Amino acid sequence: MTTPDSPDAPAPSDFIRDIVAADLASGACQRVVTRFPPEPNGYLHIGHAKSICLNFGIAKEFGGVCHLRMDDTNPAKEDVEYVDSIIADVRWLIADWADDVLRFKEDAEPFYASDYFGQLYAYALTLIHEGKAYVCDLTAEQTDEYRGAPDRPGRPSPFRDRSVEENLHLFHEMRAGAFPDGARTLRARIDPHHPNVWLRDPVLYRIRHTAHHHTGDAWCIYPMYDYAHCLSDSIERITHSVCTLEFEVHRPLYNWLLESLPVPSPRPHQHEFARLSLSYTLMSKRKLLALVSEGLVAGWDDPRMPTISGLRRRGVTAAALRHFALHIGITKYNGLTEVGVLEHAIREDLNTRAQRRLGVLRPLKVVITNLPDGHTETVPAANHPLDPALGTRAVPFSRELYIEQDDFAEVPPPKFFRLKPCGEVRLKYAYIIKCDEVVKNADGTIAELRCTADLDSKTGGATSSRKIKGTIHWVSAAHALAAEVRLYDRLFTEAEPEAEGRDFRTCLNPHSLEVLTAQLEPALVTARPEERFQLERLAYLALDPTSTPERPVFNRVITLKDTWAKEAAKS
């Protein structure tokens, strides 16, 4: 690897970092503590990566820490499988960048909101004592009905004025398992008529006789997000609780709870930013789950998925993802980021990181007729044009070669400067060849090209400096390593797969995966999983985890930019 991880550049300022800086300057907080609080009900995706980079980045830049916390208050949806994948993804993303500010509990476990159930229960008792919460017997449907709608005021629950004693008694009974699921709830007593629906006596606890992945059978009542989240933040002494825009209308509730309870001071504050939307990409956990469960992709880590595990398997590095996250900025504007920005970040990272190799995706046989049968030699090839210190390797060259089908045209289009009948082209690191004859099969397809080489034109040779417009890649047929290469492309054909009420299933890209057997230079046999390679003139490759020495499998991370394809498309 050439220039390894250049240190991640400092993030440009944004409105949240401005708030943090101001709070530190004013003494509103001494040391910044942020948190990344995923619910373990799915795999993390690139939108989460934005949030991770923000929260860990703030902690790092301001000398604080960031907690990884499972926001696990709904046992019906959560699972340890997700907990494990989340931990792995976060560790991978921040490795060698912010692992020094990642805070776990003492036992190297993440924080869990469910660890606070006891304390949350005690806080609920306090609320009841102060007349700020009550047990409500309304069914879910009735609760909806009483709550009204955004443009329609609510009505008070008939149970809103129960005595403190009765509420205490009923809440104890709820906790003891005296009632079936859904029979009762604990609700905050705020204002049934409030213009913000989240303040119309929101539900704090519901009854669920369901085992929890982390607390087992200890509880049959579970706190709601709004109740658990602000108090978990407080318990962990979070200073800045950063979340996405849809929680904006919940902030008054977040504040109400913290101001209604005897929590330590200073208390945490919530700040919201716009979630990431990427063109040609679906981002919601539900939709990603649908892709997986309907078999539209091969799994959560399918290299076409925008999940962190999918991007990792595809061959995208953590540094590239971080660089992307840094570049897109943090605002309150709900925009659509072009996927090209991600692709640029990936190429920029791989360009410095990946050693160069030769390989042919769609082989076309070439015979060098002025070389004797069985002729074999090796030519030196640079491992990295940007870093000569990486040296060269010996690439076998022989009389029979493969070149790329796209690099020959019997009837060349305008501005085509690759190989054509009677035309010359340079074989990278080797000779200049001239195409003398096109041999065809019975069906008219091209069987092979017969060419002559200018034997003095090798690097350093007498005619090596001849100006030849085209240079193409090649591989020696006898020495080539046959390997499976998986060509990935965008999953959708529409920039906004769900625009105008469209079902995303109707715009799946049928060519999002193409598997072919490529002929690669033999040096690629020793490829290791953490390595990345550039197939010169084609693409960046990474070894797939399913690869074996007997059956090498490479994933195309991304193509090189292809100006010629654009030019060719014009005509």
Next chain:
RNA sequence: UGCCUUAUGGUGUAACGGUAGCACAAACGACUCUGAAUCGUUUUGUCUAGGUUCAAAUCCUAGUAAGGCAGCCA
């Protein structure tokens, strides 16, 4: 006829009352043993209408448009 939020080139962002800048994309050119990379040049922008001010993308008012909010999900 509710509440909250947002609006700067094609896209994403910066400018904190004083020169509208950056990145991606696009176009053109140089260089090139990768039609890559690199380098250079260029195109395109403050939602609308009023107001305050010597001066407004920025402050005020009104409008328009977009997003979010009516789970015992998070």
